[in-house]
Amino acid sequence: MLESISSEIGNGAERMSKKGKSLLLSMVMLLQVSPLVYADETTPDFALETIVVTDSKIVGEGETTKVTSLNVKDKIDAGQINSVTDLLQDVAGIVVSTNPQSGTTVTMRGMTNERLVVAINGNIIENQGGLYRGRALEWDSLPVSNVKKIEIIRGASSAQYGGTWGGVINIVTTDTPGENKTYLKSSVGSYGDRKYSISNQGTSKDGKISWSVSADKKESDGFYRNNFKNSHDTNFNVIYHFTDKKKLSVAVTDSYRKEGIIVGNNQNANNENGWDSDYPIVPAQPNTTVNSQYLDGSYRKFNTQNYSLNYADDNWKLALYKNKQERNDWLRYSTSTDTAELTTDNSGYNWQQSRQLGNHMLTTGFDYRKLKFKVNTSSPSSLEAEINGYFVQDNWQLNKKILLGLGLRYDQYQSNNLLTSKEYSDTSQLSPKLNLTYQITSKEAVYASASRVFRPPTVSDYVRWQMNYTPSKISNSNYTKYITYNSLSWTLADWQKTIGELDTENGMAYELGWKKQFNDKFGAKVTGFFNDIDNYVTTYMSSGITSGPPTYNIDNAKIKGVEIATDYQFSKTLGMVFNYTNQHSRKSGDPLDPAGTEVTTLPRETLNLGLRYNNHQGFRASLDGQRIKTVDTADTAGYTLVNLGMSYTTKNEQTIALAVNNLFDVDYEQTAGIPMMGRNYSLSYQIGF
Template identity: 25%
Template sequence: MQKKTTCLSVVASLILATNLYSQTEQLSTIEISSSYLKSNEKTATFSTEIYTNDEIKKSKAKDIYDFLNSQTSINIAPSYGNSFTQKIDLRGYGIGDGYQNVVVSVNGRRINNIDMQPQLLSAIPLSNIKKIEIIKGSGSVQYGDGANAGVINIITNGKNDNYIMAHMGNDDTKGGTLSLGFNNENLIINALLDYSSTNGTREDSSNTKDSNHNRNRKVELIYFPTENLELRAGRTLSDMRLKYAGSLTKDEYKSNPNQSNGFTEQYFNSYLTTLGATYNLNKNYSFDVNYNREDKLSEFVGSSKSQYEYESFNASFNIKKDDYSIVLGTDTFDGDRISSSNITNKTNKSLFVSADYQVSKDLKFSAGMRREKVEYEYNPTSGNSLGTAEYLNAYDIGVNYSLSDSSSIFANYNRSYQTPDIDRFFSSSWTNIGGTWVQTVSSFNGFIEPAKVKNYTIGYSNIQKDNKLKISLFRSELTNEIYYYNVGGANKNTNIDKSHKYGLEIFDKYLINKNLYASINYSYIIAKIDNENEENGAYDGKDLPGVSKHNLTLNLGYTYKKLNTILSYTYRSSAYAANDFENNFEQKQEAYKSTDLNVSYDFKNIEVFAKVQNLFDEDNGLWIKDDSIYPVNFERTYYAGIKYKF
């Protein structure tokens, strides 16, 4: 570790020595696009973390998972080796099931699944993203079910840039993007083609490797028939095929993380249709309506196959005055999973209202509530059908006070909930397919309770032309946190009776001079189990497994004329293995460490770029239990490419 720290210090010293210029670039307060209520980083009554298109482009991340893991406070890890649907952890819900406690939305459309599959972010090309907004400890009024830790809002481009891009790297990695955008005063037409593939990094005894490919195609039309009316329509097709390797014992992992005892092969495709309209009655009143339908197929080659049919609809009436805003909305979702043995359905229907009031120049209040009905139906091809329904409420109250033109403080109280996914109602058996343990439904488990959370957050923001500082303290008190119990041959989905989480979050970006900036994103998180009767108190007072106490990302960026370079460092401290609820496994989750370096150069309409990930060749892995380790970003990788704008 000392050697690596020294390397970072040397690079920093060399760059700092070039501090010969006065400040020209300036930081600014960013508007929050995804909220129905008008707000920005400084006036928001909740904790925010926002990344612009420029920051996303400069990172040269290979995909959205890479960007979130290396640039934000979010912890990302491949799901049992599956790099296309990775696990997400925000605010200490654990790398095991944390993804079910955060809502991910794309232009307002939530992409959370009705079963235990993580959100599919690989269908969103990074080059098509305009902004990423992370709302922490809030969002349950607008997004409802699952927004316990918060919401990750992804906003794509209004009009695409025109460019073609290609890259190549080690392990026969290659990819390309064609982006087209046309507009006049009444019409925007976008088209995007995106492809990536790799020969893989892990290999079995027969020289088979974990190869994969990912293809995304999108066409979008935005039409303005009148000054006050906007109509939207889009069609997206994504298909992926991948082989991902199984777990290794600790001895195997330490001797050669590139090896594999077998592979799981999966095929996945998605057809998405989006329709929407916004009508402005005048400058103060507007309607917004959106409809989405997604048809998906997930097939484990040689094993199981499931089809998914998702339909969602939301509508809102928005009132925006000089000193207050009000939104009245409805939000519905209807999802089916269809397999050879059953059809399972989950339906969400909700109404919500949210408002903010600017009491004075410096003081703003916000409040909102949501009422949601969640219904389940299980219809097997043989046997009795099952069903149940839940009625749940979400609340949010916040206040923001401006201390000066550049600084403010806020406080927020949020009530949220997470209903079980359709897999949680069944106990499960596990089958080893090609070296990977695959979960299969075996018997009805019972309609377990939804999780309910009380979130408390206070924070401070100071945004100046050369420095952006955000600090927040949070505490979350949970009832019936959902988890999978698997001890001594007994296995079922159930609830942790009482648990809590608290922590400190710090973000700071400082423009040292016109060429150089530094940023830090740090979170300290404690997640505790207070009371769990399943093991007669054996879990009481234990740490929730899979939660790192210390999470850190550092960035040092340098620009000289057309040259841009960023040195990044990501660190997650050690934790208990994902299944270690009693905190007594022999093996713990080791600390995650990765140093990345990217360089790009612009010349007229051409940009050339290169990136090295895990510069110091660190060994990284995801520990599920003793001798069940999935290597993650465990070797040095690199790629280079060219982008032509026209």
């Protein structure tokens, strides 16, 4: 695996443009002109919000607000957490939704999938979004048991990461697990949900070697028809400490999943699956073959592996990584069966160095990413994309009150169709970024940022653009109006000629905010944001159940909103968190929806309200409510959910926990036509020794 990554490093270096090499050399020279004064592993970022999973609360580091209080460590220990996304549920501006076909989606400031950057220890996991009703980013495969903290950078203000409008979610794993301990966990829940886990963590006597190892198995009968799940995961993380600040870590994650593909279940006479009253009503799901449906027994298998090698010194760090997913679909129809094999291979490396030069904290570095996608079906496809990124960030403390951030990032992007040797795109952009924080008092500050953004189409965008044209299944009236010819006689080439080749998104992102800690009990933060996106990439893929036209660009999309985050500590044992996000969007130049003015995939409002109780004698409880309001033209309506969690830990470290999700049994949909689960339960037990 490391040989493969090393090969990619050499190949990537050869492909660097002269302009990119010159820029990189200039950045490196900036760091060498003055002797090292001070360096830290992580450079403070203006918009950095760190969710720390180290005790019974999530604490916002670098924020003036005292607590964003989430009782998550205890949920992890009790086996309640299914994936990293459960740690993000109550964070302002973040919405976690589930599609029974394409998995979990995380939305930040209305931006989903391709417009977020997700990383583990700074190594980017290519978040390609829904791909063939699957997912290139498998949230459930990301390690949870050894999470140290989750860093959130909202918006596009960080020069370290490129290609994001919504922000960055960086999962940091523990490097000093402490005393040797083993945990056994088990959990049972609604719809045959069963989970088992064993983990071990510790440090050698001389403190040189630390490790965390875990393995878990999950099974579920599923809420929908033919919706069974069976998975097992292993995580291995070992760290060698040369000194307190010099360390080398190796992390390996292996994940296997087999899940049934939900099938149509209704009383329609044309439904080949028939009707089973034990499962909810869902529409019949067509295959790419006209009038054919998936039948019981159809399934998908995912094999996902993440590898990384990280070295951190006093003032620099280097990382090499590889993420690979192999997926196999076995599709059963009334008269035949079909198979599909899909492979996503993401590898890369990044280097970063930080120096304190007087009042300047200067960080510079580069990252290289290469992603390959291959599908073997009756219509095979093979694509490749490469991104070279170089950045420099200067955090300049002008005086005691003013902190100025000057960032510059250069990205070079190239995408190719490997089957036809056709180059789709070879573009680059220089993106300046400006941040300013003014400290009014020790407990109050205002901040602002303006950032140029460059986001190329993803591999999955190109897959949809080049091979997802299925005119016999298009029902959108705007689509049929746009085509003046007989749509059934059109070919994919006709359609691509009409909509043009995919172009790169670019534009500006702005942010203005205020935060204050009023007293020891109450803190608040208010942030306004505005994204002005040219060549906005969109698609008329519907709910993930039926096919639609391929991806294409519209002229412009404007998204603006405001986030409010507050917390209040009533007493040492009782606290409250309240988050509210309101956003609006406008689009123009959409040929398939010329009369439309809204981007319907964005929620209009998101509200989170949570109560936390911890008596410090073993009993803890949390009551969380979330309200989602959709835009008027969306396919789904808004909804309100309330979840309850309780746990009790004995003195000998045994924990029993009860979770009740959708406490008030609300009927709602996150995907049009697909009802979500009503009230459901989970009971778990853990012992540590």
